[in-house]
Amino acid sequence: MTTTLTPPVEGLRSTHRWWALGVLALAQFLVVLDASIVNIALPVLGEQLEMDTVALAWVITAYVLAFGGLLLLGGRLADRYGHRRVFVIGVAGFVAASALAGLSVSSEMLLAARALQGVGAALLAPAALALVTQLFPKPGDRAKALGIWGGVAGIGSAAGVLLGGVLTSAFGWQSVFFVNVPVGVVVIVAIPFLVSRDIPGLRAKLDVPGAVTITGALVAAVGALSAVEQVGFVHPLTLGLAIAALGLGVAFVTIERRSPEPLVPLGIFRNRNLTVGNVVILLVGGAMVGLFFALSVFMQAVLGYDALTAGLTQLPLAGALVVAAGVAPTLLTRLGAPRSLAGGLVVLATGLVWLALAPSTADFVAHLLGPSIVIGAGLGVAFIAATSLAVDGVQGGEAGLAGGLVNTSQQIGGALGLAVMATVAASRTDALLQSGTSSADAMTGGFSLLFFGAAVIALVAAGVATLGRR
Template identity: 70%
Template structure:
């Protein structure tokens, strides 16, 4: 037994129920999370049409994505801490309201500047919404058995949101116009805003602590600089002066943040939280899975349309088997965890995912859906379904109520940083491979297929690295109550 003395009572206090209809509350929270994840990808299909209507060139169109990702990834830790400070339900509702308003503004945009401003507000609002939502889930389901089931639904929703972006983006753009990819958030968000106050109790008064403004400024600047550097690398290359400058800024601000956290009495991110090995390793795995998953969905959608000549709707429909497998597996993960434990489930899921990615990398330039795409898609869906649920579970393992917003912010930050890293690195490798083959005289289809093959293999490599990292987990989680491993005022108590 390894313990450190906590500053609070060692007798666990029974958690106060936040809802008498917690499964209904979970469904509404998951719906909001679905919108956040969906919005990172649904816009991709609509970009060409947006460019025509708002007179935006290719470089400016890239900022329609970047303007959302930068504040979202950069403000997540601050959003999580604000939720712990001012109340999880309160910050969730504020974030959702901002997201709905920004979505309406985006759909009404008549200039590129208006659209980019709306996208930035969407990202900032999502940074408040996402960690607060995950914190509420941990409060609604304090017992590990129920929490695994809840996170199974949560993980399925996150995976479906990523996979559904192409499908819904194509349908909405083709039938209702590009504005619909933003307007769709408004009625759904309104339902969330009405339902949550009826399903989740008000936040209890939190201990009044000073907000670490210096820490908030440096970590936000570091994360924004890092995500911006990765976005710049994707478009301009890793050696471009802008990319290098942003990387340097990210490192300098990150170092300053660590110094500030060590010296501040009430830090934004108590460094002691990382003594929880499962939390730390879980976030690394989430980062690696996020890197591979975002690169996968980007490359797969382009491969289906640019190489196999699927239209947008067909490309979206072709990902339904993947999404279906993901949902089914996420639903049975709790029973699997009960039999073999979280650690084994996580490693097995990651290896299945890696196997599907390697299989997909063998698809030729004239691939048939049934012969070449369906099989690996099913394996990928199975792997993502199991990995997302269990990785999220270990990432919030042993975190008490006062740090749950922070834990949610860390999980979402890891996934966003991983996604930005994966798309920047793997797409650059793919572009170099494609360019080299085209210069050597290969056809465009063959050259692009070879490039995408490297993306899928790279994603498989990241997934295997995630499986190796998961072997370092201290114990198989999911069989204990959160009271057995808590983080209290920055100190870890593990029994």
Template identity: 65%
Template sequence: MSTITAAAAPPRSLHRWWALGVLALAQFLVVLDASIVNIALPALGTQLGLDTAALSWVITAYVLPFGGLLLLGGRLADRYGHRTLFLIGVTGFIAASALAGLSVSGGMLLGARALQGASAALLAPASLALVTQLFTTAGDRARALGVWGAVAGIGSAAGVLLGGVLTAVFGWQAVFFVNVPVGAIVLVAIPALVARDAVTDRTRMDVWGAITITAGLTAAVAALSFAGLLGWTHPVTLVASAAAAALLAAFVVVERRAEHPLVPFRFFRNRDAATGNLVMLLAGGATTALFFALSVYLQDVLGYDALTAGISQLPLAGALVIVAGVVPSVVARVGLRVTVVAALAVFAGGLVWLAAAGPHAAFASGLLGPSILIGAGLGAVFITATQLAVDGSSSADSGLASGLVNTSQQIGGALGLAVLGTIAAARTSASIGAGASAPIALSDGFSLLFLSAAGLAVVGAGVATLLRKR
């Protein structure tokens, strides 16, 4: 059957700016949970008996199902209603967060993190789709997407800050329990602010497309993670790599033959959408690896405690917030593509500067400047990439567009952490083999990671320059 549209449907909300605030709060939690646990990892690992390799999976266990299920979540929202899927996702996210905070073993925590990621995959694309439906005029939508993109960057930066404060004051469990009351506010507010879904899509679901893309993305991230732990030639890594290649190839074949594909390839004829997603993929990879490494660098190399490490991120978060407020006006004057290229250049410059900090860096001379540049660049990158990715999508494809840009960020994060983490680990091992002490060796590894992250930002700038709008 075809799409059923209610005649003269009422507006989704009579208080759309309030609704935007609540939807952005939910997105803040989703992005926050990819980074808030970073500073809590040492305390968490000590209590639950997790070594360094296992600790990286506390991050991966969240971003992997999150990224892998986002496309399916977006299409489910288009089919069954964006508000409905959003509320289901929030409910699951609250329950999984409580379970994570109550964890008494590593296995229990990893399972709860996977449930968090799966729930986030339902609420994130539905939430962004609701934003595009609430704000239909060009000016209002640009401002709303500016808020949305800023939240994505602020969530990543604030995770380090809030994680340090909560861990120092209340213990590592607080980084999960904080989601429960905030999520409850969202769960109560949205039904009062946003009307029921008036448009749903009853076309047949692309089940095989959903299965192959979810399994393929999951296998790809797992292969890169195993490569870092076991090496590229280990049988487990080779099997996971082969499975990823086969499943992703099968997805392309399925989508070309499906009557109602999960991801219509016509969508990428819009070069703005293609550019936005590629930039978000690369920026997501650089950002996730950056905040994971920065947390360990501050504590294990510079000797900061959890609270000091968190507070040290205030300049980064502050720069991000300030820049996010002015980006929409800059975009109106010079255009999206010029802004995103400039933002990526600033982000890359901050990362290169941070790479030179070394094992004995003072905060004022070695960290303050890079933090401000990184925050300013991130604030503009996430806003402009999000707007590029979702601008121009139809109402019927709003869930798909939202799912794609979130998928790009989360899968980019998982891939970036796996690849850049492997590069950093190799440099650290080489430095130890050459006789360097552990802090100096770690610093060497993180310097290379920061430089590699800057390389991803430069590639993103090249993509935004070369893929001109058609």
């Protein structure tokens, strides 16, 4: 007989659930913020710690590997041992690792701290989303809650670029890590007063073989995608990691089919909404990570913006995303999640095509402001609708797993999209340079192709949402 941790009654975990949502969103804000705030500090950090370009890439990769590789395990641990408990442990680990990163005096110490940050994020992110689904079981309330959740994510993306530049200039690279500490402490102190204690229950035996194989598969997959950016598609390292990811993935599926208490019950994918939502999140994650990377480089390398100006020019996109996230709950109530999702993705694709037409001499107001607002609006609606689908119909005992799947899809999609689209854009740029095109026009041509590719991905995702509804 399979036994699981009995979850608290959904919707009764807090008498102040909107305040609780604010605290949970604050923790998610840290995770989103950390994905972008470190990038701005890398040049200064590398100079002071004597890290070359390859070592600096590992500052990002160490975090991504741990975060992406452990998300499914983190979500399942939250289901088994309590969502609030695992959430608090994850935040505490993230805060401690952030402090350690800020205190780093060597590259080895920093890379270890970054990996520990990823572990903490992998515990807190799925547990936080699971708590949101339990706090807001009714579709209307959940849509509003996810709208706030998406708005905070949008603010975090923009704030990372801005804060990274300001903090690094004023207080040094260490401050981009230390800023996580006071915010995390507030979350740890507040959450026990706002969310009820996890109800103890019988704990099933953890599926260790499943945990080892899926973690290994995800780490190898993310590692392979990261290696593409550094050494290319056909390098032995990339191919070896890809083969390892495939082999471990097959082993994981075999283990889960035979396990009496699987880490990831494969039957969860019979939930069509969950499956469609995760596929769309994977696709949109790929399009968006490639977009933000290319847009930042385009503004600085082609248009000559400094880092702070490039960050400021992304505020309209973030603002439109926040506004759209606020409107999304009304759209979901009136049109349903699948239609809202497809519509948001079409709007997103339209903005990306518009952006792809920007010339190498682009003026921000004339060429970038309009598409930025359209992209933000489409992305805000699409993200909320896809997340709503991905947690639809999920029971409390699998809420953490659903949260882990959402975050894993986003991470894998982002890594895949960046690896593929950055390679395609670079190839296009090289071809234009060889034909005698100026450097600025060649880079613009590469980025234009990347933006068109992201638009195609968004339209494919819209097709998946439409076909999934039918």
